[in-house]
Structure formats: C-alpha cells, structure tokens
Amino acid sequence: MDKFSSIKTFCVVAREGSFSGASRALGVSPAMVSKQIKRLEDNLTVRLLNRSTRHCSLTEAGAEYFDRCQRVLSYLDDADANVKNLSGEIRGTLKISAPATFGTLYLTPAIIAYKKHHPNLAFNLRMAPQMPDLLEGGFDLAIHAGGTRLDDSDLVARKIGSFRLVVCAAPGYLDDHGWPQHPTELRRHNCLIFHNEMATDNWVFRNDENEVAVHVEGDLHANQGAALRLAAEHGLGIVRLPDYLVVEQIVAGRLIEILTDYESPPRAVYVIYPQRRLMPAKVRSFVDFLASRFETDHGFADKRVANTALRRSDD
Secondary structure (H helix, E strand, O other): OOHHHHHHHHHHHHHHOOHHHHHHHHOOOHHHHHHHHHHHHHHHOOOOEEEOOOOEEEOHHHHHHHHHHHHHHHHHHHHHHHHHHHHOOOOEEEEEEEOHHHHHHHHHHHHHHHHOOOOOEEEEEEEOOOOOOHHHHOOOEEEEEOOOOOOOOOEEEEEEEEEOEEEEEOHHHHHHHOOOOOHHHHHHOOEEEEOOOOOOOEEEEEOOOOEEEEEOOOOEEEOOHHHHHHHHHOOOOEEEEEHHHHHHHHHHOOOEEOOOOOEOOOEEEEEEEEOOOOOOHHHHHHHHHHHHHHOOOOOHHHHHHHHHHHHHHHO
C-alpha cells in the first residue's frame, strides 16, 4: 500500500466532507478514493470516517489522525517549497483568507503589485467575515482586522496597520432626525448595526474625560460593512464602520461624521500565519511585502484619502 498517497487522500476527504468531493478535488474516481481509505483503515485497524449516503465525518480517532497528518503534510510542503525556491524564484500557490471589504480595497491591489515581481506565484483568495481555521482549511495566511487575541498558539500575528471606527450618517437623515451631540442620544436613532465575532450592538465611545457604552438598536443588521454603508448613504440610519470603508463617502459629502469629540481606540490589522520551523519562502516573501506596503504610522483611511485626492486631480 502507498500509505503516503492514502494519507493525502484521507486528508482531502476530511476537508471536502465526502468521497465525491474528494474525487473531484483529486481528479480520480470515487471508487479509487474509497479503496484508498479502506486500505488505510485496514492498515491502522481503526475506523477513521463515519459514512452516510452523501457525506462522511471524522470519528474521534479520525479527527486526531487528521490533525497530525495535516501537520506532517504541511511540513513536507514547506520542505518542497523551500527547496524549489533555493533558486530565488517564488512559485506555487498562496491560499489567503481576508474580510471581503479589506480584501477588495487593499489586499487585491497588493496582490496585483506583488505579482509584477513574482509572476509565477498563484493566489487563492477566499473572502469571509470571520477568520477560518488556517490549518484545517489549508490556508497559508489570513488577514484579521480589529482583534488581537489568538486562541491558537500555533499561529503568529504580525501587525501591518491600524484603523478607527467612525460614526456617520447621510446629510438627509441628520436633517430629518437631528444631529446627536452625545453618544447616549443614539438610543433615539435608527442605527445600522455591523455584526461579527467582535462587533455587537454595544457601541463604546471615549473622550478625554470618560468612556461611554451605548446599547443601540436599529432595523438593519449585517455582517458586511459595504451593505450597511450603502444603506446609510440612502438615509436609512446611523452607521459605525471602519474609517477606510467610509472615508471616500465622507470626502464626497455623501456621509457626515458625527460625535467627533468621541472616538474608539485604534484597532490593529494583522497578517496571521501558522508557526512553522521552516516558513515557506512564498509566505515569508508575501508577508514581508505586506508589512513594507502597509506598516506605517498612518491608518488605512489616510491612504484612501490620498488615493481619492489623486484621482480627483486626474479628472
């Protein structure tokens, strides 16, 4: 039995959740996938997968085996990549997770710029509001905006920038419903609420004297900032979003920042990647590139203001 091949097949089945999904990913027949899994289980004398008609799941022993095999395969991939990159040419595929808005506004332009110097490196960019399990999902790195706590000690976080949260609304909404002068007045307004694992309907404000936490309510909740920004631009209510997401609308006058005497503490943006004895050259190179591109004393919104001004000067 080619045990190494069977282990790789097992890991793909575990990630895909079915034999059919694994067969498509591997480019082999479902029968071949099933045969390799059976041989592996027979060799180990333990059941690794619970099978149903359409799906399969890991047994307790399978979950433990999958975790260890993933790490072994990752180390082997790292070794292969480093040997191949001894020539100095970065190649392979980099799988990255990022929040949708940040991924569109900042990460994608960074990838375009990076590929001008490293055309043989491919990118697999997955955008989602929450950071996935990097090891289980086979990700090389992830962009994480706003948080600092890492539950997984096998991960490394490197700061590449910062942003602040801005409270704003359309001029028409403020003319119709009034301009809040204190955070507690938000309780009388319709607030458009961003929800993810770190954002809630409790908005915290600080000034030189104190900190104020306000429970806000509204008729639109979403986990995508762009959707809430569009609603705010159309006068649906007051929104609190990262500055880089609304700066162009504020500069253009479509949104107005309010409660400017109060602010939230700056929040960091991190690039997160698995801690490894041998970091793949492709990961090290791209992480260093992101750091050099974004790591300044200014927030991401400052860059977008500059970009907006540059575009207007070209008009």
